[in-house]
Amino acid sequence: MSTAGPLGEYLRARRELVGPGAVGLPAHGRRRVPGLRREELALLAGISADYYLRLEQGRDRNPSAQVLEALARALLLDAEATAHLRRLGGHAPADRPARRPERVPVGIRQLVGSWAETPAFVHGRHLDVLFANPMATALTPIYRVGVNLLREVFLGQRAPALYPAPESVAASAVAGLRAQVGAEVNDPRLTELVDELTAGSELFRRLWARHDVTVRAGGGLRMLHHPQVGDLELRYEKLTISGTTQSLVVYHAEPGSPSARSLARLGAAVDAPETDG
Structure with missing residues (x-):
């Protein structure tokens, strides 16, 4: 596991899968990395580029539910992927039962x-x-x-x-x-x-x-x-x-x-x- 943690790794992986044209940004010019740049995603989500960088690098692992929803919209995530992002960001239901050995009823x-x-x-x-x-x-x-x-x-x-x-x-x-x-x-x-x-x-x-x-x-x-x-x-x-x-x-x-x-x-x-x- 990298220092970015699960949330940071997920954000980077999904960012690299979204082309600028898919979100209405110009696709011209040389791009060193696939997908969106960090600052482009931050702009689309309405957060600062510095804050987004902290999230992706794992230096801030407790974003609000509103930030996660904004990132999900900017990344064009469907409902399942959005729910996964929320869980990675610590917004899963708190009453999840403890794991037990799997036995078929x-x-x-x-x-x-x-x-x-x-x-x-x-x-x-x-x-x-x-x-x-x-x-x-x-x-x-x-x-x-x-x-x-x-x-x-x-x-x-x-x-x-x-x-x-x-x-x-x-x-x-x-x-x-x-x-x-x-x-x-x-x-x-x-x-x-x-x-x-x-x-x-x-x-x-x-x-x-x-x-x-x-x-x-x-x-x-x-x-x-x-x-x-x-x-x-x-x-x-x-x-x-x-x-x-x-x-x-x-x-x-x-x-x-x-x-x-x-x-x-x-x-x-x-x-x-x-x-x-």
């Missing part, structure tokens, strides 16, 4: 385990797989208990074969991790994971330095490749498990589609009894 385990034809798994705040049903593990061994999804995406050998667009998946995973941990960037587990990925992956270093923040609850479409049943076009739903820092991820196919038939074949293989020889 019994009801969720029973529910997910009962889905014989639907791949589903649960991951924790650091993207460790905490529970997975047999269909999820059959879809890919990446979805098995004990696997860290970030480590697999950036350092493993299976993710590029599974995901046709691995860089998009990687960017989403990093932005989701930032959203999950919020301002708690000194969490020892997070520090260990980030250090490992930084040392082993240039792509991770680049994406982590962007400080993108995305709350990944919701859903979408994902193209996967399975070595036995071929290409799969699956929808996924990502649901936050109430009262936890965990997420439930469920895959399903359009009814009657080729992917649904392929998923059914995969399910039949999972259910088939083992035979000798």
